[in-house]
Amino acid sequence: MNGLFERKYIIQGIFIAIAVIISARLFYLQLIDKSYLLSANNNVLRKMVIYPARGVILDRHGEVLVQNEPVYDLLVTPREVKEIDTALLCELVGIDHEGFVRRMNSARSYSPYKASQFEKQIPATAYAKLQEHLYKFRGFYVQNRTVRSYPDSVAPQFLGYIQEVNDRDIERSNGFYRPGDYIGASGVESAYEDLLRGQRGVKNVMVDVFNRPQGVFAEGRYDTLAVAGDGLVSSLDKELQILAEKLMKNKIGSVVAIEPATGEILTFVSSPGYDPNMMVGRERGNNYMKLLHDPYKPMFIRPTQAQYPPGSVFKVVAALIAQQAGTINAQTVFNCPGGYRYGGGRGFMRCTHVDGSIPLIPAIQRSCNTYFGYTYARMIDHRSGMPSAKAYELWREAVMKFGIGQSLGIDLPGEKSGLLPTADFYTKRYGNAKWGSGFNISLSIGQGEMGITPLQMANIMAIVANRGFYYRPHLIKAIGEQQITKPEFTEKISAGVDAAYYEPVIEGLSRAVNVPGGTGYSVRIAGIEMCGKTGTAQNPHGENHAVFFAFAPRENPKIAIAVFVENAGYGGTWAGPIASMLIEKYLKDTITLPKYIQDRIYNADLLPKPKTPKAAETVAVNRPPEATPKSEPEEEAVYVHHSLLSARHE
């Protein structure tokens, strides 16, 4: 031992000091700072979303309209990709080499360590082939999802479509949706989004440093199951819908059929349509643009968004409200010299016939303009002690009870209300309130500043069929397992006219079909008393639109229908047979109309030939593509301003 012995203590002291420093640091890391446990959990915990199956939509007989079909998303984790046969992969996925490089680059820029989408929605057939070779492609994974599938490709505008959510959807949903989610974008998919989408499940998975799943966290204690979306039962009759779409092929227009006793819509055709399967899968983007730029506007939901002057059907309404108001009754007779003279003889509204003295029933049957000119004059000009403007407001209120000029509340987005001007509109137009029936006489026959949708027209027929009331027309009759019907669709709504006043009108409509010489005589149905009429919706832009509206049978009616064929001219030629066939098919499950008439309808091509058809000049697109601003284009009622001279029929 030498004198340096005590240096032992210094050295040991240094050892102890260092150990204390290390311990102090550990004390801080492990006991004071609590953030590291969180960081460690963030490292390994991944919340995996389990997508629920979207609700299936059935028709009224339980036939499938929309179902789900599995597709496969191919994911890639760029860091793990090593020495793969790119040519083979490109071939299997159906992309070219440039596409491969582009996808890899975008995946890499997202994250080299995290999986991102390489190719979306690979159909099951392509997936089968890909799966065989997948083991060769390190770093590629498949995640299955479901997409919508439409087995019969029917009712595209009614069903609508889904699309990936955009930033605005996400913001509006308070974070419910996440990028990559799908949301109903039009039709029922949009209207019933909250029910159809179901509830996402969450699975807490632990991953390793390469983001590879390593098992469930905490034995699944924090996991939630996905809840499938509610199924919907539609009011549509699939058979009838398919037939109607077939009949409307190569024609522009609408067919709406309603079950009067319930307000359930049996047929909802907007023509031209498209195959709803086009809005699914990898070609969706291209198809969407194609449909958007189609000159015949297949995305336009004509039954609820197209507005036409109602024409003849309005005479039915006019007759009913005039009786209720007491200005005419079933026996009231007017003289028709072939037209209605008004404004002190300055104006003349022509009639198609010279009928002489004509009572109400034939007036309906023969659609006498003169009769309803007088009726309108009595309603507006001769209400006791009432200025015209005031009388007009009363008249307008009565008309609105038939669903004209207000939206009916159908369960589809974007329904139009139609057009029915207020008294103020005319006061403003003529500078003072001293106007009378002569100033807007065309309203008496459903022309001029009046517009209704095909749905509203069918609903008027339902009101007549019911003799005075209707249920809100709707497309979904039952929701979910409990088959719930929305309460607003079970509420009986009165049209404000007593049942007794309907009989002469119905008699007139029946005669129009069932008495030789009636406008609908050629499409009458043996064994069924159909009540209906042809009509013509004036079109200032070209050929008039053919209209047929009807209900059947007369007693205990089962179906009310409105058929519009745009630019088809006279209603009896095109719209009548279509309505007749549909009614017969629905009531008797057969069609007895002569074969040659049927073939003529099936084979007709009534699409307007000019490059820009007059069908619909503005289109209400519920969801414009991402690039355009999201404001919903406000549609003008383009059909009604056909003439500022409407009060000067010559």
Next chain:
Amino acid sequence: MSNPHRQRLFGGDVDWFTILIWFVLCVIGWFNIHAAVYDPEHPSLFSMSTNYGKQSIYIFSAIIIAVAMLIVDAKFYSSIAPVLYALTVLLLIVVLLVGRNVGGNQSWIPLGGFRLQPSEFAKLATCLLLARYLSAQSNKTPNLKSLFIGVAIALLPVVLVLLQRDTGSALVFFSLVFVFYREGYISSQWLLIGATCILLFVLTLVFNQWAVILVLAAVCGIGVYLSRKKRKAITGLVFLFACATVYVLSVEFVYENVLQSHHRNRIDVVLGKIDDPRGEGYNLHQSIIAIGSGQFWGKGYLQGTQTKYNFVPEQSTDFIFCTVGEEWGFVGSMVVIGIYLTLLLRIVNIAERQRTAFARIYAYGVACILFFHFAINIGMTIGIVPIIGIPLPFVSYGGSSLWSFTILLFIMLKFDANRKGIV
């Protein structure tokens, strides 16, 4: 030592307590290596192909080596020291020529299915030769000449190891400074000056160099004021201040021009000058998360997500302490640190009880090397020293490291067992 037979085993008083500590550390190492490489998807019970399987073999062979070290005659170690040293130097040169590059370091010699890391054995050879040389000088007063020769013995392997770009192993030799201190070649002031230099180095990097100089000037000013009556002290203080200023001013230059960029980055990460948990700081960041998330009791054996799912790099070798910290928590960490500290203090005590200078100096060498590994390895996992790739003795995975530390320790135990005899 109640059993007289056991006392006589290996020809002397074997320090069973140290052997127990050594064995406990090996077992702790094995369990943590198992946890570190544990694959929850394939929790096979035992496989020789895994790291913990191999480590079992290494531990078993280390026991045999330990016994062999105790059996060999103590005089042999002293006489073989120059040969061993020469051989190691030769190997270090060979490794430069044929070495396999593993993890940026060219420090392995492939021998069939087995790799030899000569730098591990260089520590042993250096310790032995240094002990032999310094003990031969121990009857003289320490002089500069023997200091220089002693330092040269330690520095030769440093140079060769540095050429292999294995900075960590090279730095280990600097811990031998305590040996020179204990033997009187270095005074306490120099130890203090050395510590101050390190402190100034760190301060200069963290703060502005001028700020450091300003603070130094203020301290010196106060010193001058307090000792204003003593001219000599004032001159000394001014001289010290001048030296410190030059030193501080040179730090930046050395830092930017002498150190390699990855060394600079590692230092910057520890100093908090680089905040890049995904890049440069990834290892340290994940290591601290692992240890910090262990909290008081730890997550439990095989439950450490950071290690189980490979977030921590090199987790069975250099970062083995992460597994300890994460799965055994503060309690487990304290136990391991306690065991190490006990071992280090014990070795110093053993050193001091030796009768020969040779055995004492050697034992101090062992203490220094183990201490350096312990402090730097754990220090780097918790972010108080830059990341330097050196293993935690007896705990980290690896045959070369386990065997060389075992040999190092058991030669010392042999000397100790023989301390009553004459070497």
